[in-house]
Amino acid sequence: MNSGTALAVAEEALRLADKAAGRAGPTCAAAVRRARHDGDADALSIAERAWGRSLLQCGDVAAAAVHLRRSIAAAERPELAGESRIPLAAALLQQGRPGPALREIDLAVRDLDGAGRARARAQRADMLHQLGRLSEAHAEYQAAVPLLRRTGDLLNLQRTLVNRGILHTERHSFGAAEADLTAADQLAHKLGRQLAAGIIAENLGFLETLRGDVPAALAHLDRAEQAIGAEGGQLGPVFMDRGELLLAVGSASEAQEAAERAVHAFERERRGLLLPGARVLLAQAALLARDWPTALTQAQRARRQFLRQQRGEWAELARLIVVRSSMALGRPVSRRGLRDMVTALVRSGWPAAALEARLAAALVLGDGELLGEAASARRRGPAGLRARGWYAEALLRERAGDARGSSRALRRGLRVLDEHSMSLGATDLRAYSAVHRVELTELGLRTALRDGRVPQVFEWAERSRRLLHQPVLPPDDPVLADLLAQLRSVVRNARHAQRQVGLERRIRDHVRLHRGGDFHVVEPISLRELDLGASALIEYVQLDGQLLGIGVVDGVSRLVPLGSVADVFGLVERLPFALHRLARRSSSGAQSLLTDAASRLDKLLLEPFHVDDRPLVVVPTGPLHDLPWSVLPGRVGRPVTVSPSATLWQSTRFDNRPGVAVVAGPGLSGARDEALAVAKLYGVDPWLDSAATVDRVLGLLRSCGVAHLAAHGRLALDNPLFSSLRLHDGPLVVHDLERTRQVPHTVVLASCDIGRSLVCTGDELLGLSATFLSRGTATLIASVVPIPDLETAPLMTAFHRGLLAGLPAPAALAAAQSSLAGGSPRDLAAAAGFVCLGGKSV
Template sequence: MDRPTARQQALAALRRADVDAGRAAPVAERAAVRALREGDKEAVSMAERAWGRAVLQKDVAGAIRHLRRSIDFAGGCPVLAGEARILLAAALLQRGRPDAALREIELAVETLDARGVARARAQRADLLHQIGRLDQAQAEYQVAVPLLRRSGDQISLQRTLVNRGILFTERYAFAAAEADLTEADALARRLGRQLAVGIIAENLGFLETVRGDVPAALAHLSRAEHLIGELGGQLGPVFSDQAELLLSVGARAEAGEAAGRAVEAFENERRRLLIPPARLLVAQAAQLGQDWATALDQATRARREFTRQRRSEWAELAQLAILRARLASGLGTRMAGGRVETMVETLTAAGWPASALEARLAAARLAFDRGDRARGRAYLVAASASTRRGPAALRARGWYARALLAWEDGDARATTRAVRAGLRILDEHAAALGATDLRAHSAAHRIELSELGLRFALRSGKPAAVFEWAERGRASRLAHRPVRPPDDPELAALLAELRATAEQIYRYGQAGLRTRQAALERRIRDHVRLRPGAPVEGVEPVKTPALGDRALVEFVQLDGVLHAVTLVDGRIRLATLGQAAPVADLVDRLPFALHRLASRGGSAASRAAAMTLLDSAAAALDRALFTALPEVGDRPLVLVPTGPLHSVPWSVLPSCHGRPVTVSPSATLWHAVVARRGGPFGTVAVAAGPGLTGAHHEAHAVAALHGTTPLAGAAATVDAVLKAVASADVLHLAAHGRLAVDQPLFSDLRLHDGPLVVHDLERLDRVPRLVVLASCDSGRSVVCTGDELLGLSATFMARGTVQLVAPVVPVPDAETAPLMIEFHRGLAEGLRPAVALADAQKALRGNGHAGLVAAAGFVCFGAGH
C-alpha cells in the first residue's frame, strides 16, 4: 500500500482537527514536520492550520503562533492564507484583540472563494456577537447561514448554528434558539464531532437557564461537563454557565465558586476575551451576598478589561454592576446624568432585555435620589413594560418596577397589587424546583419585592399590614408540605456509599477518603437537583392565627432596624425596637458564654465570669426585645424570629425563663401545624447513636418512661431508625448531630453504621408528629436569605413534624440526660411539649453550670403548646 503524501497527511490532519480537535495535535505535528522536510510549503500551511485548530481550545497563544506560520507558508495561495485567517481571527478574539480579529476577517473575505467567504462571514458574525454588537451580528448570521447551506460545509454550518443559537437565547428568542441548537446537535452527531456535542449541551444548558427551566439546565450542563472534560476540551465556559444558573436561583456561594473557577480556567488558557464576563459573574455573586468590596473590585476590573478590548456594550454592563453595588451598599455615586443615560441607551440597543431593565431600575433610583422625579418616573415606566413577556425573573422585575412607580405616586392599592403579582410569579417559578436547597435559595429574588411591600406597610403605620408583609417575606417554602419524591434506586445507592465512606473516615481515620466523600456529596446534590418540582397552590398569609391565651411576637428587620408585631387577644400592635446590629451582637455573646460555662478545663473564676457575661447579655437582650411589648404579659409565647434571632436560646432570657415558649419560622406555618397537631401521642421510638457520652443511659431511661425498648448499639442503624421515623408518633434521637453550614442538606445524625443525612429524611412519606433531637447542633439551621431555613430540624418540619425539641446552641451532650428525662416525664403525664420543656428547664436550672448549659440550649419549635 502506497504511503500517503505530505499533502494527503496534512489534509487528514485538517479533517481530524475538525472532528476530534482534542486528539489532533500530534497528527498535525507529524504532518507539518514531514511537509517541511519535503519542502511542500502548501502542505506545511495546511498542517500548521490543523495544528492551530487542534490547540485553540487549550492554548490560544500556541494557536496564534501556528496560524501565523500557516499564513506565512501559504505563499502564493490566497485561499490557504484566507482559511488560516478565519481561525486566526477567532484566536485573536479570544486573546481580547477584536480589532485585529476584524482586520484578519476582512483580509480573508477579500481572498477566499465563495465557500470560504461563507465561513469568513460566519466568523465575522461570531466576532461581532462576542464583542456585544448583537444587531450587526444577527444580520451577519442571517447572511452566513444560507451561504453555508448552499456551500455544503456542514461542519461550519454546525458551528454557526450553535453561535446563532446563543445569540437568540440572549435575545429571548427561545424557539429560534432551540431550533438552531437542536439542528446543530444532529449535525455534530452525524459528523462524529463528540466535543461539539458537549459544547452544544452546554449551550442548551444556557438556553434553559435563561428560559427558567432549572432542572433541564442542570441536566444539560452536567452532560456537558462530562463530555467536554472526557475529551480534554475547555471547561471554563461550562463553569460560567453553571454560575449563571446558580445565580438564577440565588445560590450565591456556589455561583461565586463556579465563576471563580471560570476566571481561573480562562486565565490559565490566556483566553482574555472571556475573563471579564466571568469577573462580572463573580461580582454578581458577591453582591447577592452583600460582599460589596469584592463586587466593586471585580466589576471595576471587568470594566477596565472590556474598555481595553474596545467592547463598549460590555463595558456598560460592567458599569451597571458597579452602579448597582454602590447604590445597594449605600456608598453613593457621582455618575453624571448624561453618563447614566448613555449606559441605559447602550444596553437597550445591545439587545439584552434583563440588563436594560436593571439599568433603568438603577437609573431611576439615582434620579429619585437626586430629586429628578420626572426622569425617575420615565425610567420606571420603560422598565415596567416587561411584565408580560419573557422569563419569570424578567417579568417579576417588571412588576417590581411597576410597584416602585405606584410607590412614587403614593398609590397604596397599585403598589401592593404589583408586589403581589411579582411574588406570585417568583413563587410559581420556585415551585418548579424539586431540590429543597434550590427552592430555599431562590427566595433571594423575592427580597426587594417583599421589602417594598413591608416598607409601604411600615410607612402606613398599620400593624395588620406590617404583619401581612412580614409573613409574605419569610419562610414561604416551609408552608408548602412537599410531595414525597418517587423511589430512586440511584439516590439510595449513592447515599449508602456516602454512609459507608463517612463511617470509614470516622472509625479508621482514613482522611484520604474525604475527597471521595466530597465527590459523592456533589453527585448526590447534582442528582437530586435534576428532580422537577410539583405544582403547589399559593399560601396566603394567615390574618389572625387562633392563639387562645397565647401571645404571638413576630420580629421584623428592615433597613437595619428591628420591629416587633404582637398579637394578643385578637389585637395586633406594632413596636419599633431599635437598631438590629446591637441585638445581633448580644445574640452572639450567648453561645460564647454558654460554651465557657460548659468547659471542664476552665477555672472557677473563668466560669464565674462566663456566668456574669451570660446574665448580663441575656438581660440586655431581654430588654431590647421585650421591654416595648408589655401587652404579652406572662402568657405562653409563640415567637417568630428573623435573622440571628433564629439561634437564640430563649429560656436564658428573664422574660422567657420558666414560661412555655414555642418558635416558628412564620405565623402562617405555626397556624398550619396547629391545625394538624392531632390528639394524644401514640407510638414512641427512642434511638441512641455511638460515641455520645450518656446517650445509652438517656435512651433507656426515656424509653422506660414510655414503656418501649430503645434502638441502641448495633441495633441503631440508619435503616432501623428510618423505619422508626416513618412509623412512630414520637421520636427521641440521642445521637451526634452536625450542621453542614456549606451543604446543609448533608447535615447529619451519626448512627451505628454511619450518618443519617437530610436527603434520607426527604425520601420518607411521613415523619413523627413530635421529634426530639437531644444532641449538639441538631436543632440549628442555616438561615438563608428571606429567613428560609435548611437543616435537620427544618426538614422534619417541612415533612410534617408538628412539634420539635432541639438545641440551637452547642450543649454538653453528657449533661442532657436529666433534662430529657424530666421533659419526657412531663410528656408522659400529658403535658404539651413547650410546657414540659419549660418545666424541665426551670427544675434543672440549679443543677450546676453544666446542667444549666444543657437545659438552656433547647428550644421547642412548631405547635409546642
C-alpha cells in the same frame, strides 16, 4: 557561685516551664533556691515567674498567683515586673477577678516595650476575649500579632494565633480562623510544643464542625468539567456556564465561586477577551449576595478592560453594575450618560440587562416613563424577569400615590417567584431562590412602615417568610437510595474522606435534577385571623439595618423599633460561646458573660412587649433563629414556641398518631442510658446498638406519633442538606427524611446543635430541624447551641414526664429546664440550648 550561673538556671527554668510545664516544678524550685543563695534579684524574679507560669499551665491558679506576686516583689527593674504581671493577670482572670486582672495587664503594657509589650497586648486581647468584649479583643489581637512577628517571639506568636483563631471561629470568620490555626500549628511543630499542637487540632475540629462544605455544581456541569479536564481542555467557560446557572437559581455564593474559578482560569490561560466577562459574572454574584463593595470593584475593573477592548455594550453592562452598587452603598451616581447606557443595553438584546438599566436610571433620574418601560417585562419571559417587571410596576404605582396598587403588584411578583420556586425539586435550590423575593418584600415593608399601620406591616413581615414547602423527592428513587447507602458506608471509614466528598457531590447533583411536583401558594395569615388564645406573639423583622418587633398581647398589636440589627445580633453571638465554656468547665467569666448578654437581650427583645408570664410564640429573623430563649430572664420557666412564621404556627395540625419510638445512636455520651430511661417512662423497648440503623429508624418515624432520638448531631452550615444524626450504620441526612412519606407529630432530638438551621436570605431555613417541620412535624424539641457530647438525660426525662402528665410541649420543656436550676453548670448548659420549634401545641 556567680550571678551569671543563677541567672542561667532561672532562664532555663523559664524555658522548661513554657515547653513542659508539668515537669518544670523541681527545676523552678532549684532556680529559686540558687537565686536566693546568690542574692541575685533578677534571677529570683525570673525563677519565681517560671514557677508561677508552670503552675498556671497545670491549673494550680492560686499557687501560681503567689509565685507571680513574689516575682513582682523581687524585681528591681520595671520590665521584669511587667513580664510577671502578664501571667498574673491571666491567673487573676481565671480566679474570676476581672478588675484586678485588667489593672495588672494595663501596668504590664505601661512598663514594657518591644517584645514584652507585644506579649502584654496579646495577653490583654485574650483576656478581653474571655470577658466577651469581642470587638476590643479583636482590635488588640490585630495589634499584637504584627508586633510579635516583628520581634521574632515565635512562642507567644503561636499562642496568640491560636487565641485569635478561636475568636474568628466563634464569629464564623472561618477563613481567618483557619489561617491563624494553621499557622499556629506549623509554629507549634517547629517549636516542639506537642500539647499546643493537640489544642490547635481540637480547635480546628471545632471550626470544621461549624463550617461544613459548599456544594460545587450541578450534575451535568460537573460531568462536563470532568470530561473537558480529562482531555486537557480549558475549563474557564464551564465555570462561567455553571456560574450563570447558579445565579439564575439564586445561589449567590456558588455562583461567585464559579465566577472566581473562571477568572483564575482565564488569567492562567491568558484569555484576555473572556476575562472581563468573568469579572461581570463575579460582580453580578456579589450584587445578588448584597456584597456591594465587591460588586463595585469587580464591575469597575471589568468596565476598564471592556473599554480597552472597545466592547461598548459590555462596557455598559459593567457600568450598570457600578450604578446599582453605588446606589446600594448610598454613593452619588452621575446622571450623565445614563440614558445612553439604557439605549445601549436595550439595543444589545439582553432583556434582563435592559430591564435593570431602565430601573436604575429611572430611580436616579426620577423618570416615570423608564419605570413604565421596565414594568412591561411583567407580561412575558422567564419568571425572574416577570417578577422584576412587577417590582417596577409597584414602584410606578407608588410614585403615582396608589399604595394599594403598589401592594397588589408586589404580591403578583411574589406569586410568580413562588410558582417558579416550586418547579424546582431540590430543597436547597428552592431556598436559595428566595433571594429574588427580598427587594419585593422590603418595598412592601417600607411602604407599610411609612403608613404606620401595624396589620400591613405584619402582612409584609409574613410575606417575607415564605412558608416551608414539602420536599418532593420520590421515595422509590433507586439511584438516590444506592448513593445514600454508599455514603453511610464511606462515613464509617475515616480513611475515605475524599470519597465521601465525591459521594456528597453526586447526591447533590442527582437531587438537583428532580423537578418539583404539584404545589399551591399559601396566603399569609392576617392579624385579624390570628388565634393566639392565652399566648402572646412577637414577630421580628429586619429592614435597612434596623430590627423591629410586632407584638400581639391580649389581642392588642404593637410595632416597636428595637435598635440596630448588628448590635442585637452581636449579643446573640455571645450566648453559644458562654454556654460552650460553661459546658467545658465552670467559669465565672462565662457565667458573667451569659448573664449580661441574656439580660440585655431580654430588655431589648422582650420587655417592650409586656408579655409577662403568658406562653410566648416567637417568629425570629436571622441569627435570632439560634437564640436559646430559655436563658433570657423573662422566659425562665415560661413556655416559648419558636416558629418560622405565624402562618405556619397557626396552620400546624397534630395527627394524634399513637406509638412511641426511642432510639440511641453511637458516639454520644449517655445516649444509651437516656434512651433506656425515656423508654421506661412510656413502657416501650428502646432501639439500641446494632438495631438503630438508618432504615430501621426511618421505618419507626413513618409509624409512630412520638420519636425520641438520642444521637450525635452535626449541622453542616455550608452544606446543610448533609446535616445528620449518627446511627449505627452511618448518618441519617436530610435527603433520607425528604424520602419519608410521614414523620411523627412530636420529635425530640437529644443531640447538640441540630436544632439550628442555615438561615438563607429571606429567612429560608435549611437543615434537619427545618426538614422535620416541613415534612409535617408539629413539635420539635432540639438544641440550637453547639455544645458537643453533653448528657441530656436529666432534661429529657423531666420533659417526657411533663408530656405524660398532660402538659403541652412548650410548657413541659420550660418546666424541665426550670427543674435543673440547682444543677451543675454542665447540666444547665446542656438544658439551656433546647427550644420548642413548630406550631400550636395540644
